[in-house]
Amino acid sequence: MTSTEQVGRLLALVPYLQAHPDADVVRTADTFGVTPRQLLADLNVLWYCGQGSLPGDLIEIDMDAATSDGRIRLTNADYLSRPLRFTADEVLSLVIALRAIRELAPIEVSTAVDSALHKLTGAAGVAASERVSLAVSAGQEGVRDLLARAIEIGVAVRLTYDGPTRAETSTPLVDPIRLSTRDGYAYLDAWSHERNAWRTYRLDRIARVALTQDAATEHGELPEFGSGWLDRRSDAAVIALDLDDTARWITEYYPVRSVSELPDGLRVELLVADPAWLRGLLLRLGSRVHSVSPPGAADGAAAAAAEALALYAHLSLVQ
Amino acid sequence: MSPRKSERIMNLTICLLMARRFLDKAHIRENVEGYAGMTDGNFERTFERDKDELRALGVPVETGSNSPLFPDDVGYRIRRQNFELPPVQFTAAETTVLGLAGRVWEQATLADHTVSALAKLRAAGIEVDSSRMAGIAPTMGAREPSFDLFWQATTSSRRIGFDYRGQPRTLEPWIMTYRHGAWYVLGLDVERNSQRMFKISRVEGTPSLIGKRGAFVVPTDLDLAALVRSLEPAAPDREAVLAIRGERAPELRRRGSAGESPDGLPLGFAAYRVPYTPHSDFVGEVAAQGPDVLVLSPPELRHQVIRRLQAWVAGNESGVLG
Numbered sequence: 284m285t286s287t288e289q290v291g292r293l294l295a296l297v298p299y300l301q302a303h304p305d306a307d308v309v310r311t312a313d314t315f316g317v318t319p320r321q322l323l324a325d326l327n328v329l330w331y332c333g334q335g336s337l338p339g340d341l342i343e344i345d346m347d348a349a350t351s352d353g354r355i356r357l358t359n360a361d362y363l364s365r366p367l368r369f370t371a372d373e374v375l376s377l378v379i380a381l382r383a384i385r386e387l388a389p390i391e392v393s394t395a396v397d398s399a400l401h402k403l404t405g406a407a408g409v410a411a412s413e414r415v416s417l418a419v420s421a422g423q424e425g426v427r428d429l430l431a432r433a434i435e436i437g438v439a440v441r442l443t444y445d446g447p448t449r450a451e452t453s454t455p456l457v458d459p460i461r462l463s464t465r466d467g468y469a470y471l472d473a474w475s476h477e478r479n480a481w482r483t484y485r486l487d488r489i490a491r492v493a494l495t496q497d498a499a500t501e502h503g504e505l506p507e508f509g510s511g512w513l514d515r516r517s518d519a520a521v522i523a524l525d526l527d528d529t530a531r532w533i534t535e536y537y538p539v540r541s542v543s544e545l546p547d548g549l550r551v552e553l554l555v556a557d558p559a560w561l562r563g564l565l566l567r568l569g570s571r572v573h574s575v576s577p578p579g580a581a582d583g584a585a586a587a588a589a590e591a592l593a594l595y596a597h598l599s600l601v602q
Numbered sequence: 603m604s605p606r607k608s609e610r611i612m613n614l615t616i617c618l619l620m621a622r623r624f625l626d627k628a629h630i631r632e633n634v635e636g637y638a639g640m641t642d643g644n645f646e647r648t649f650e651r652d653k654d655e656l657r658a659l660g661v662p663v664e665t666g667s668n669s670p671l672f673p674d675d676v677g678y679r680i681r682r683q684n685f686e687l688p689p690v691q692f693t694a695a696e697t698t699v700l701g702l703a704g705r706v707w708e709q710a711t712l713a714d715h716t717v718s719a720l721a722k723l724r725a726a727g728i729e730v731d732s733s734r735m736a737g738i739a740p741t742m743g744a745r746e747p748s749f750d751l752f753w754q755a756t757t758s759s760r761r762i763g764f765d766y767r768g769q770p771r772t773l774e775p776w777i778m779t780y781r782h783g784a785w786y787v788l789g790l791d792v793e794r795n796s797q798r799m800f801k802i803s804r805v806e807g808t809p810s811l812i813g814k815r816g817a818f819v820v821p822t823d824l825d826l827a828a829l830v831r832s833l834e835p836a837a838p839d840r841e842a843v844l845a846i847r848g849e850r851a852p853e854l855r856r857r858g859s860a861g862e863s864p865d866g867l868p869l870g871f872a873a874y875r876v877p878y879t880p881h882s883d884f885v886g887e888v889a890a891q892g893p894d895v896l897v898l899s900p901p902e903l904r905h906q907v908i909r910r911l912q913a914w915v916a917g918n919e920s921g922v923l924g
Contacts, residue, residue: 290608294612295722316721332609336635366721369660376716377700379742384699384702392695395699418780434737445856461736468782469740563892567889569886595896598868
């Protein structure tokens with residue numbers, strides 16, 4: 284941590300502590316994103332600051348109360364009663380975060396997002412906010428609104444879902460918990476009644492949502508659905524693919540375990556929980572896949588390709 | 603981090619903020635706790651660095667003269683109206699979304715910026731509620747190792763140099779955009795003197811910031827929306843007729859419309875007219891469906907799908923199974 288960062292924080296801490304008399308050390312540290320220990324070090328610096336060097340000129344802090352009761356009392360700093368204005372980076376990071384919320388939010392929330400954005404850019408006068416943009420594939424607004432309502436009132440929903448791997452429409456009954464985004468796509472995180480497990484559903488694949496009368500039940504903490512999520516699924520298998528360089532895009536689209544370079548391409552290791560997903564990927568890539576390990580992992584793709592080619596032959600379409 | 607240095611810069615800030623007029627260096631040296639005891643040269647260097655640090659934080663340290671007759675007698679001050687966050691009020695619904703905004707960024711530097719922005723709002727007496735709206739949790743990431751440098755270059759209008767596909771580039775970055783989970787930067791490629799888009803994850807090595815901040819201006823006639831749209835898949839300009847088995851391939855069925863099924867389709871298949879563009883991997887999308895989707899027309903598309911599938915047939919020399 285640099286002095287610049289510390290001074291930036293102190294300039295907000297002084298007005299904060301005046302606006303929050305008897306502030307709690309732990310909560311204040313949390314607000315400023317530092318440890319309680321760092322916060323006490325900050326107070327120790329402030330204790331020597333003021334308009335001059337005489338005792339009456341200095342900012343007064345009850346250090347005993349801070350260290351023993353965890354309470355902060357700061358006085359004699361009327362001249363620093365408002366925080367410093369936002370930096371361009373602060374406004375921009377907040378503006379982008381609000382825009383990310385708007386991509387996902389139901390209608391009544393997006394109204395609040397828009398007015399907050401308006402005030403923020405007004406207060407900061409930042410033209411730079413147009414320099415960064417984003418888009419999230421978040422499906423239909425109507426779907427998001429219904430899901431947000433179901434989450435709020437706590438009822439189960441019946442989805443009409445175009446599954447990516449089963450290549451079939453399913454109608455799972457789920458307890459909806461949260462709308463989230465990962466890697467540019469919006470998801471519903473929910474408890475699946477059929478699977479009796481946590482599942483995520485991409486919003487742009489949800490064709491319909493029907494609210495039920497059944498109250499959603501408690502299923503404990505949501506797991507982290509980050510890129511490591513598959514690691515913790517016991518049914519996931521490690522598959523290694525040797526690929527042509529033109530198939531390198533898959534390392535950017537799917538969570539890969541490892542990538543290594545080969546003379547004529549690359550080798551990737553994938554965690555696969557669903558054989559149908561792997562079959563689709565292999566068929567999609569065709570001859571860009573040089574080899575599959577373990578070899579049996581390609582059996583499904585081979586059988587599906589043979590069946591498809593037989594159908595083309597039957598149709599007399601293979602010329 | 604040195605507590606003495608932080609103390610000195612805080613005292614300098616307070617001194618300049620309380621000043622009713624420009625304060626000259628001699629006055630500052632005498633009155634700000636922390637400069638006492640320094641040699642002349644040491645004071646000059648330290649004072650310059652302290653001013654730079656304050657300006658980097660966004661503190662408006664002004665330089666000027668109190669007397670129009672002696673414009674060379676410069677001093678320093680901070681005007682309160684330029685220093686303080688202007689008064690702003692938020693409704694309860696707005697503070698709730700601001701609290702949520704504090705949890706969006708997963709990228710460390712930007713997460714820090716939102717934390718300090720929200721701390722400033724709280725310091726201004728705005729109670730940002732970060733505990734509500736648990737049902738909405740958008741996140742923004744930036745796994746690209748050089749994201750930070752591109753962000754800095756873009757927001758401060760500095761040139762940036764980097765390697766891309768084995769070629770050195772110098773870019774005046776105009777905008778950054780996040781699409782399908784990846785960050786892109788668009789700007790003027792200085793050597794090629796033309797506008798270029800780069801995918802930041804494909805940048806090789808560590809880029810370097812070049813020259814000063816504010817070194818260029820973004821062209822005002824730039825249609826940012828159109829440039830960003832160019833990253834989206836091309837609009838479909840062709841139509842395929844596909845035979846789809848039953849309820850399979852829902853995404854393809856929803857994108858298209860029911861067509862007239864020719865005689866001789868296998869049992870359970872129906873024809874759909876589906877728009878597509880050859881610029882996306884439509885061949886791969888169809889091949890991925892295996893025996894559930896067959897191309898009836900156009901013939902060229904059908905051949906491509908068949909070739910893709912043949913890679914998986916044993917005995918095919920160019921195929922995976924040898």
